[in-house]
Amino acid sequence: METAWQLELRPAGASETTLVLGGRWSMAAGLPSPAALLDRLSPGTHRLGFDAVNLADWDSGLPTLVAGLQKLCATRGIDLDTGGLPAGVQRLLALAQAVPEQTVAGRSGSAAGICTRVGAAVIEFGRDLPAMLAFLGEVTLAFGRLCVGRARFRLRDLWLEIEEVGPRALPIVSVISFLVGLILAYLGADQLKLVGAQIFIADLVAIGMVREVGALMTGIIIAGRTGAAFAAQLGTMQVNEEIDAFRTLGIRAVDFLVLPRMLALMLMVPLLTLYSGFIGMLAGLLVAVTIFDIGMFEYYTETLRALTLTHFLVGLSKGSVYGAMIAFAGCLRGMQCGRSAAAVGHAATSAVVTAILLITIAASVMTIVYYQLGI
Amino acid sequence: MSGTPHIEVSGLAVGYGDYVVQRGLDFTVHQGDIFVVMGGNGCGKTTLMRALVGLQAPLAGTVRYGGEDFWNAPEGRRQRLQRRLGILFQGGALWSSLTLAENVALPLSEYTSLSKTQVDAVVAFKLALVGLSGFEEFYPSQLSGGMKKRAGLARAMALDPDILVIDEPSSGLDPLTARRLDELIVELRDSLGTTVVVVTHDLASILAIGDNSVYLDADTHTMIATGHPREALQNGNAKVRHFLTRGNPT
Numbered sequence: 277m278e279t280a281w282q283l284e285l286r287p288a289g290a291s292e293t294t295l296v297l298g299g300r301w302s303m304a305a306g307l308p309s310p311a312a313l314l315d316r317l318s319p320g321t322h323r324l325g326f327d328a329v330n331l332a333d334w335d336s337g338l339p340t341l342v343a344g345l346q347k348l349c350a351t352r353g354i355d356l357d358t359g360g361l362p363a364g365v366q367r368l369l370a371l372a373q374a375v376p377e378q379t380v381a382g383r384s385g386s387a388a389g390i391c392t393r394v395g396a397a398v399i400e401f402g403r404d405l406p407a408m409l410a411f412l413g414e415v416t417l418a419f420g421r422l423c424v425g426r427a428r429f430r431l432r433d434l435w436l437e438i439e440e441v442g443p444r445a446l447p448i449v450s451v452i453s454f455l456v457g458l459i460l461a462y463l464g465a466d467q468l469k470l471v472g473a474q475i476f477i478a479d480l481v482a483i484g485m486v487r488e489v490g491a492l493m494t495g496i497i498i499a500g501r502t503g504a505a506f507a508a509q510l511g512t513m514q515v516n517e518e519i520d521a522f523r524t525l526g527i528r529a530v531d532f533l534v535l536p537r538m539l540a541l542m543l544m545v546p547l548l549t550l551y552s553g554f555i556g557m558l559a560g561l562l563v564a565v566t567i568f569d570i571g572m573f574e575y576y577t578e579t580l581r582a583l584t585l586t587h588f589l590v591g592l593s594k595g596s597v598y599g600a601m602i603a604f605a606g607c608l609r610g611m612q613c614g615r616s617a618a619a620v621g622h623a624a625t626s627a628v629v630t631a632i633l634l635i636t637i638a639a640s641v642m643t644i645v646y647y648q649l650g651i
Numbered sequence: 652m653s654g655t656p657h658i659e660v661s662g663l664a665v666g667y668g669d670y671v672v673q674r675g676l677d678f679t680v681h682q683g684d685i686f687v688v689m690g691g692n693g694c695g696k697t698t699l700m701r702a703l704v705g706l707q708a709p710l711a712g713t714v715r716y717g718g719e720d721f722w723n724a725p726e727g728r729r730q731r732l733q734r735r736l737g738i739l740f741q742g743g744a745l746w747s748s749l750t751l752a753e754n755v756a757l758p759l760s761e762y763t764s765l766s767k768t769q770v771d772a773v774v775a776f777k778l779a780l781v782g783l784s785g786f787e788e789f790y791p792s793q794l795s796g797g798m799k800k801r802a803g804l805a806r807a808m809a810l811d812p813d814i815l816v817i818d819e820p821s822s823g824l825d826p827l828t829a830r831r832l833d834e835l836i837v838e839l840r841d842s843l844g845t846t847v848v849v850v851t852h853d854l855a856s857i858l859a860i861g862d863n864s865v866y867l868d869a870d871t872h873t874m875i876a877t878g879h880p881r882e883a884l885q886n887g888n889a890k891v892r893h894f895l896t897r898g899n900p901t
Contacts, residue, residue, distance in 0.1 A: 428761070433748070517744035521806075524704050524738045525758050526730040 280305040282330075285316060292323040294360070298330035303337035310344035314352065324349060326360035339368045411608045415538065418530045427531045437540035441502050445548060448501065452493050453485070453552040457559030460484050465568050474568050478578035481560030482553075486583060486591045490552035491545075492639055495598035498545055499631035503606035506537050507627035510610025511620035519611065529611070538603040545599030546592045553591060586651060594642055598635050605631035656718075657682045657814065657846045658703070663712035665695060665702045671710060672698045675873045678865045680814075685840055685847040685860050687880060690867035691894065696850045697741075697818060699867065703848065704816050705733045716814070734762060737807030737845075739817040743799035745791035751778065751802050752787035758809045777805040781835060797828040801835070808839065814846045815839070821853040829853065833860050854895060858884070866891045 282298035295313075317324070324345070342358060342365065349356040358366055388396070421427040464480040510533060513519050522529040557579060564570040609627035613619050656679045664674035672695035680686040688696050701707040703714060705721065714721040716732050724732065745754050755774045759765060765773065778784055781801040791799060800820065807815060820836065821829035833856050840847050851857060857864065861880040868875045868890065876883050876891045884895045 513747065516742055516747065517740040518746050520706055521738070521740060521744040521746065523706060524733060524736065525761070526733055527757070527761055 281308075283308060283313075286327070287318070288325065289323075291320050292325065293317055293321050294325045294327050296327045296330070297338075298332070300332050301334040301338040301341075303335055303340075305337075307337050307341050310341060310348050313345070314348055314354070317354075321354060323355045323357065325357045328361055328365075331362065334362065334365065336368070339365050339372070342369060343372060407612065408608060411611065412604070414530045415534060415604065415607075418528065418535050419538075421531065422535060427535055428527070429532050429536050433532075434536040434539055437536050438544055440505075441498070441540045442544035442547065445498060445501060445544075446551070448497055449494055449548050449552050450555050452497055453490060453555040454559045456489055456493055457481055457485055457556030458563055460489065460556065461560040461563035462567075465563065469568075474564070475570060475574065475578055477560060477564050477568065477570070478575045479582040482557050482579045482582050483587055485556030485560075486553040486587045488591075488594075488639075488643070490556055491549040491591050491594035491598055492635070494545060494548045494552045494595065495602065495635045495639075496632060498541065498548070498599070499602045499605070499628055499635065502541065503602040503627045503631040504624040506603065506606030507610040507613070507623040508620055510534075510607060511613030511623040514611065514613040515615050515617070515620060534603075534607040534611070537607055538600060541599035541603040542596050543599075545602070546595035549591050549595030550588070590646060590651060594639065597638050597642065601634040601638060602631045605634055655682050656680070657684075657716070658686075658848070659713075659715040659718075660703075661713055661715075663699075663702065663714065664710040665698045665707070666710050667698075671872060673867055673872055673874070674711070676712065676865070676867075678874070678877055680846060680848060680863070682846055683840065683844050684862040685837065685849060687857050687861035687864040688848065688850045688867065689852060689857050689864055689880075689894070691852060691869050694867040694869035695872075696852070696867055700816060700818055700848075700850045704736055704738050705729060734810060735813045737810065737812035737815045739800065739803045739807045739815070739820070741818045741822055742796075743791065743803035745799060745802055745806065747791050750788050750790055751783065751794075751805075754791070754802065755806050755809050758806065762810060773809075777808055778802070780808070780839070781805045796823045797825075797832070800824065800832060804832075804835065804839075808843075808845075811843070812845065814848065816848045816850075818850045819853075820849060820851060821856050822851075826855065829856060830859070836860060854897065857895070866894065 280299055281301040282296075284296040284298070286294045286296050288294045326342075338361075342356075342361065346356055346358075346369075358369060361369075418427055460481050461477050464477045465474055468474050468476050468480075510519070513533070519529050519533075522532060561572065561575050561579075564575050565572050606627045609623040609630060613623040658680040660679070661677050663676040664671055665676075666672040666674075676699065678686075688699060690696050698707065702709040708722060713723070716735065719728075719732060721729060721732055745751070746757070749757065752771070752774050755777050756770050759770045759773055763770075775784070775787065778787060781804050783798060783801055783805065786794070786798070786802070791802070794802065804817075807817075815836075817836065820832050824832065836847060836849070837860050839845060849856070849860065857880050864877065864880045864883065865874050866876040866883065866888070867873075876888045878887065880895065883891045887895075
């Protein structure tokens with residue numbers, strides 16, 4: 277059984293050569309290069325023909341090769357006679373040539389240099405900022421309507437979002453908070469050992485987790501988990517023209533879609549932050565008791581002494597702000613989404629990036645402000 | 652069945668930023684007509700539709716509903732005019748998180764003072780009109796393409812609009828389902844007197860239901876014909892005849 281193509285050059289006169297094709301011409305078996313094939317011809321060849329009598333089978337690999345030969349032969353002044361090819365191959369070649377190649381004035385590809393791309397990115401950012409502020413304005417108006425009881429959304433949507441954002445995020449928040457608490461305890465213990473003050477691991481972990489790290493970790497987890505989901509949900513609705521349907525009916529999509537998501541995150545992220553702080557302290561306790569020989573009760577009283585209500589309020593306030601920012605970024609990117617599957621993916625990515633950026637900026641600003649205020 | 656002018660479009664230009672897709676559009680849609688906006692792919696049919704229903708501001712020109720300038724009206728007035736339109740989007744655009752009944756009920760509970768039971772009764776009736784009785788509790792993702800379109804039609808008809816705007820009714824439907832949808836549109840027009848604007852390139856549909864039409868040309872970026880589609884087929888512009896005969900010489 278023949279498994280691959282066979283090719284033979286047979287001189288058919290002083291300046292004429294025939295390509296004798298045999299076997300099975302299939303793309304699976306690879307194809308000869310048209311240029312290499314022409315190089316094998318004797319220099320004086322002006323005419324190239326085909327003999328396909330022994331050809332058993334072919335797929336579109338054969339016409340591809342012939343089309344390549346045709347292009348090259350045209351530049352080298354060789355006359356290519358396709359008469360000897362199977363009728364099907366000839367018809368395919370004719371079909372491929374029916375519409376001449378067009379010079380399409382499309383987008384020029386990757387020619388942009390680094391300066392151009394940096395410039396384009398800056399311009400893009402400049403365009404993005406007003407859109408962000410406009411959306412912020414819309415959301416603020418929506419909250420205003422909510423306060424006076426004129427915003428319309430379904431309470432069921434709010435409950436669904438709360439369930440999705442809160443309880444279902446517990447496992448991942450637990451794991452991350454536990455590990456971060458562990459790391460904090462080790463890191464602190466190592467330094468505090470130098471001055472023989474290991475008991476202050478409790479202070480470090482408690483204040484660190486409750487005030488700062490708990491909220492930050494929760495924020496970043498929820499940005500990846502829920503912010504991306506919001507953007508993808510709203511983006512898909514944009515693709516399906518569902519948002520247009522709201523607009524044409526005069527129903528505010530911001531009230532109906534964005535408000536429940538914002539509220540859910542603003543309620544649940546602070547609670548998750550509290551929970552995260554608690555899990556982090558447990559991890560600290562575990563490290564302190566098992567590795568650094570601190571008594572469990574000792575650790576407990578030290579933690580109680582260190583933690584004040586202010587620390588909890590600081591953590592909660594950060595949690596609310598991060599929650600609002602995640603929801604804002606997710607909904608903004610979702611509502612800005614274009615009308616294609618790729619745009620939805622881009623919206624989800626962009627939502628996470630925007631959310632983490634906003635969270636980090638807010639974290640820095642709030643830490644500095646709280647420090648200056650002495651809170 | 653040409654009544655009073657219902658929609659008057661004059662000097663309309665639509666597009667994106669600097670790119671004008673269609674310009675110099677002048678046509679009138681009469682009360683109770685089924686008006687077809689036809690043209691090849693990418694000629695700007697859907698862009699025109701978005702300008703007609705208030706989703707995208709035109710670059711120039713006016714759209715008047717019952718003599719009232721739509722785009723220059725104050726926001727509140729425009730929304731009231733918009734409420735007289737029912738729109739069926741290409742894919743149905745049903746709200747995916749709501750059941751069929753909730754989809755149809757939302758505009759009703761938003762803009763009428765009906766009680767919950769009354770809304771339910773109206774929803775059941777509208778869904779029965781489009782042949783979807785019993786599917787009240789289904790979510791859009793559980794429906795076939797044809798059912799989604801019919802459900803979208805029920806939602807578009809929820810507030811008994813004066814004007815129904817339909818984007819590509821037959822796209823994605825098999826010929827028989829498409830024909831049934833056409834018949835449903837004609838039936839609704841005949842019984843309710845609704846003016847219908849249909850954006851389509853489906854020849855069977857154009858010739859079957861169109862009372863009047865406009866042909867948008869992609870090359871010259873303007874309209875090149877108006878009138879009854881059958882008239883256009885017999886003695887209209889050569890380009891329109893070419894389109895209406897799928898390029899076969901008649």
